Amino acid sequence: MQASVVVVGSLNMDLVTRTERLPRPGETIFGQSLDTVPGGKGANQAVAAARLGVQVAMVGCLGSDAYGTQLREGMLAEHIDCRALRTVPEGVSGVALIVVDANSQNTIVVVPGTNACLVPQDIQAFDEVLQAARVIICQLEVPMDTVGYTLRRGRELDKTVILNPAPASGPLPAQWYAAIDYVIPNESEAWALSGVAVNSLETAEDAARRLIELGARKVIVTLGAQGALLVSPQRVVHFAAPRVEAVDATAAGDTFVGAFSAALAAGKDEDDAVRFAQIAAALSVTREGAQPSIPRLNDVQGFVIP
Template sequence: MANKVVVLGSLNMDSILRIPRLPLGGETMEMTDKSSAPGGKGANQAVAAARAGAQTSFIGKVGADDAAEVLRDALKSDNISVEHVTTDEQRGSGQAFILLQESGQNSILVYAGSNQSLSKADVDAAKDVIKDADFLISQFETPIETTTYAFEYAQSVGVTTILNPAPAIPTIPADLLKVTDLIAPNETESATITGIEVTDAASMLLNAAKFAQMGCKELIITVGARGAFYANQNGSGFVDAFKVKAVDTTAAGDTFLGALSSQLKPDFSNMREAITFANHASSITVQRLGAQPSIPTLDEIKAEYK
């Protein structure tokens, strides 16, 4: 039986600008290529979940513009329900400008647009689909108060909540942490939230202890090309990444979380196995260009899975 995943989050139209390196202050640099593709952390995670086999629904907001239909159609093409993707008549659809260096590293500028008008009313309208889910996932590219409201409802009806605290903020409201079952930052986001730099196994355990104090007893910290650390009430561990040559790291973290949600059991009893699967999905993503175009299908993950 496939996991049922609901993602509450952002939809952006991504412009990918390929450059040799980041320009210096005052420097003019010629791009080597330019392309566009649907993105947004929320949408990327939903696509990753759906392609990895989860039955997926999306709660989000687009503008009354040309990008809106492209963003909706991209979700629908992966059989993601867009019944609760509504239109903001005042703000344009979200946009992201990705500066992709030859090294494969990227820097991203984001215009939030309609993503910031996602409201409690949108959550109310989607309560039936949330109630029917195994997992509700959200990030920080939409209003935190909306996520908190959605997570409170999800927990009240027995749905497991997963928070991807990205982009990172130093202080997450206690009300949100209280209704977060699993928090999944990368190492930079984790350090921003806890104040403890992630450098080795000991520092990861210190981060886990800090998150437990905050009320999050289930934790995954992704550490890029190294892999992912997890900690919960039953213990902790590290799952190594698959070694590949990265071409573009855009959406690697989103692929990880979406793929994870497709395999994870709501009681977290198969955490290590689900992380291994998610690491493998991410390793495929980073070998391709773009956000959603790079996310693998279940067949692709299984074909290469060792």
């Protein structure tokens, strides 16, 4: 069966340690545990979409190391189409170093590894995968030229194109916006893209409107416990977040993006897709780890909003 969601992006092995608090600059502290967990923004979003009821294909690069083997096996175990996952000979797979404190806040350092090897030719080689999709997702953990090509190709194919601009360190290339249907940043990413400091619903709307002025069709700013804000030229809608007890927020944003994409691919309208994605993201923060925290369809369908 052809995939209805295609994710072009990163795959990392996450090395996760838990601490009482995050270290200050120059400080050494003791960790309480260390876990090795499959992750990477692209892979997380692919797993989220796959667990939430749609066929998914992953396009990316892995190393020929043990982590690369484990990451591929993990994707296959989720029934994700991996034919467009290229193994780089003698390459070292991407790694993320994650510290999570007692309040479920985290810091992350990503070492790209073979994620930096994903080039536009890799996307071109599997163009039929994009052609069969309804939704195409990109992030910013692979080379910008590759992201730009994928966005343009998605628009040429008249697909629903989603960009999760993470990690973001500054404005996007101006020409990208015409190719994107939904830009989905969190607070800090919206700030980096727009230049508007986001610390409230009002400033989130200001940042989103700035992105629309730059050419974005629609913007969804994810605001953690404050919910999500959907902004388009026609309307602004705030979606309150479900109340849950947070344990680890590592993959919440990726779960939201994957779930939103899965819902759109399954035919939900955008408001219902946002609500569906919020429940999935809320459930993910109640569990530890990146991919292990991502819920399945029956979990989301069975969730009762308090």
